[in-house]
Amino acid sequence: MSAQATDAEPLLSVEEVDVILGRGWRANQVLSGVGLKIWPGEIVGLVGETGSGKTTLARTVVGLITPRKGRVVFDGTETSRLRGGARRRERRSGHVQLVFQDPLRSLDPDLTVAQIVGEGLAIRGGIDSEEIRSRVEDALAKVGLDATVLHRQPGQISGGQRQRVSIARALASGPRLLLCDEPVSALDASNRNYILRLLSHVRDSLDLPIVIISHDLSSLAGIADRVVVLYRGRIVEDGPVSQVFSAPRHPYTALLMASAPSISTQGVKHDRPLSVHQLRRTAADPPPPSGPDACVFAARCPFAIDVCAAQPAREQVAAGWSAACHRHEEWAGLTRARTSSVVLT
């Protein structure tokens, strides 16, 4: 499905974005040189651990955070430079929508579902209440909710339903790009799969590109076309899901994959060639290079050597696939040697 034809124009282009939150001694660089392109109709998984900058990147894309450096271009318009009335118009158009993390906290507990989903349309203006009502019902239908929830409040519906209300709120404005921040992390396995299938269905029926933020790679395997891995504010790997998951080029991606629990009963996890023990630093590993310019992952990387004292640039490893690792071609070959030295418990 990935419309990765290099000649096609990306719908969204995030270019060399730096984000610094806070001022003075509190200043904290959350994103460093982030570049990301989203093409029409694709589902992109944005993965990384807590504090890696996933949410900040999403907030920057929708314009809630202004980047210190770099630019955000949506469909030819540099949205990160818009100010005042132009910015307000862009926001009210509802072209880019973000589904916030934790629907219980992001939905107003005093409003009904109908009010929550219709609020954005009412603020936009120029739409009569009849039209708003039909659009609200339409948006709810897209997420599999019927009119019975219309007059309930967020506290009166289940967690899975709340998440779907959040998605319906985003869909009501007719977005052209949807970003979902951890849409499934608070849900049980069945509801998680349902939401993911729903998003996949929304993409198919509306041809809507979707960015799904998650800390769990395995939940994306079923639906994403492309995966982007963030580590401490930098994109360390970006490529087609099937290729990245079969042979990750960054050791952090491999660590994320190996860490996910598996239901597989085989003693050897044949579908996961590497174990976490092969990908974690041990006391036997030489101390990693440190310093402000060192690779962000060096401190946790068992394969770090002297060249890693300089932050690696993101290099293309194959068509539409890039990784930021000096040793992206070598490290996988070194993991085998690590098996014998580590006693598995």
Next chain:
Amino acid sequence: MAGNPPPDEVLGIEDLHVTVHDGAATAIRGVSLSVRTGEIVGLVGESGSGKTLTCRAALGVIPASCAISQGTISFGRQDVTDLSRRGWERLHGTGMGAVFQDPASYLNPNLTVGSQLAEVLRVKQRMPRRQAHRTSIELFTAVGLHGPERVFHQIPAELSGGMLQRVMIAIAISCGPRLLIADEATTALDVTIQAEIIELLRDLRDQRGLAVLFVSHDLAVIRELCDRVVVFYAGEVVESGSVEEIIERPSHPYTQALLRVASVGDYGRRELQVIPGQPPRVGAEITGCRFAARCPAAIAACRSGPVDLTMLAHGHDARCVRASDPELAAITAAAPADGLVAPDAELAVR
């Protein structure tokens, strides 16, 4: 309790019934389970299936509107079902420890984490200040916190979620309990941290012979950590057995469904499955199997009367009239993965 508990049983729950809303409804119906020394037992089920309430009953901290209406809970050789508040206070910390999903909300944000651990040692173990400090550092080291001296003087806001969960575990094991209850202790953590906490719990079991009751809604996590698993559905135990047995030969249609929706970790493109329907409301009076309405293999016998837990193999029980039916697995596996039917859509009675 019938007969004497086996000598190494740490926690024994026998035919537990718990009512909620001041007795208006029964949320837990006849749950029995046991945890032995050095054993990690997993409780799995959807939200609202009674896992957490069972844990809270075992800890003697059920909410005020709930009550144990039937059954017994024993800790070691002691019957603790009607234990006084003072009695529970003596058990907490020294007998059993607990860790929950959101570590930050269980720690005082204004005090250093070290002082909160030392306080427990000073109150429960009557340790002098110096010794409590020394022991705290040892415990922080034991749970794998780097730079324990520094961590001691940090407040919760300065620590990450994974570090806070390690602090909670240090507090929970500080007074040498025999049982650790971990309720969704890894759910809110990153996968890399989750893998580390799972290893830590396994190490604590190996080194200290700790018995662990581990609650999770994810069978894959249970599979990584536990020896035995107890599957909850709508306040009942529907299946229990060793992890290998349950994963290789799930005999209740609900367990089979849980396995199909679990994160398989195979990273291939696959059909994401959903369990259609939703669990019955708490207190719903249902004749027969409580899962029948969602079960693709339900037959008339499922609804005619109560279904008992029956033993299928040594240590493997299931509450299903068709548990021994060789065709059961094929029927549930072939159930249509209903396109995009919402999990809460009304299901026609099959």
